[in-house]
Amino acid sequence: MSDPDAYIALISSLPGSERLFVAKQPPLSRLRLDRRLTALTPEDARVLKVLEQALNWSAYDMDITDAQAVQRCNQALAKIPQPTLRSLFLERMDLRTVVAALRLRARGGNPPSGTYGIGRWSGHIPANWGDPDFRLSVPMPWIKDARQLLEAEDPLGLERLLLSVSHKQLKRYAARHLFDFEAVAIYVLIWNIFDRWAQSNAQDAATRFEKLAQQAMANVAEFDFERVSA
Template identity: 55%
Template sequence: MSDPDAYIALVSSLPSSERLFVAKQPPLSELRLRKRLSALDEDDAKTLHRIEHILSWASYDAQAEIGEVVKRARSLLRNLPQPTLRAIVADRMELRSAIAALRMRRDGMAAPSGQWGFGKWTRHIAANWSDPTFRLDAPLPWLREAGSLLEAGDALGLERHLLEIAFRQLQRHGGLHHFDFEAVVIYVLKWTLFDRWAASDAQAAARRFAQLSDDALQDFPDLMLEGGTG
């Protein structure tokens, strides 16, 4: 457990995390966030960096072996003194393992064996490979919808569903942390989710725009761009 009053000024200087998801414009840019985070002491800054590094896909090579990912997560968990932060990392890695299993099954792969994922459900998932939710309806109730979205090929819907699950997990873990280091980490992870959320929104808008313009152009088959007529 960290000092409950360690980062009162820092947390108070950040816009509320709920506002992140309702704002049309990001209330806090990455530059400003990083500037505010310079108030963290050296050890806490390193810990935050390691947690972000583990949970960000951008920090992995495209060819990264699953064993390497699991090894890095376990190494981080061994050295994290805060139980809440350990639970956050474990929850997120378990979420990713369950989604990886859904993807493997959709691609027609057989039940995996050995070290194929992270967390307490890996053996259970392999043992219940043919069940739509791997018989994890009770502990992971979001898995059914995630499976349906994946089967339907709705990548954006799945991405948003997973962001929502991750956000709810952070909300749950943040209940007892207001001004301590855990609160800062939870805020930064929420900000990262918001950033991805905003990016997925932009992608959706671009797709919608392309679809609308295609529809509009279909109504004028003779229309030639560059000012010409057919």
């Protein structure tokens, strides 16, 4: 069991920053962050490692098959007991599925049969393939901008948009947690977004997005969203 006082001291020691896309680097180095994270209990440290690896921005970019993507998702969820962290993980999977679908369609791909990708929209997307935004513009208001950036072949702009959307999602969850493990985990995920943007450039973004477009996570039918989110 975690020591509440230790977690209060840990969170209080972490510098804040709202200057995403403006600051040239995260508010502290990964080395210094890891030193602070030694205050976590062994179990919480294991959960954080699973969450970071599953949501790593490059983990799904290079040469991963559909089955491997689903397996990673299932394995991660089985090791994350906190409802908040499970919810934010699944929300990120929703984002990845929608963007993969936009990429596939932009490349002239046919409507997938059955379900597509990972998450709650896996059945909705194929059924609304002909709509410019898959009829998701209300729950995902950023989708129009993402589609336009894809059409404009602006991978760095798209990466910036997706990092911004993910940052807003995490800040929404952060508002519900102040001095607990969830607050620490969300801080680390936000740090990863800052670090990702600090390392981004147009050529790397184009390479990552081309690789992801080639595999696109299509036709992943064996993922049971209702089961894993229960």
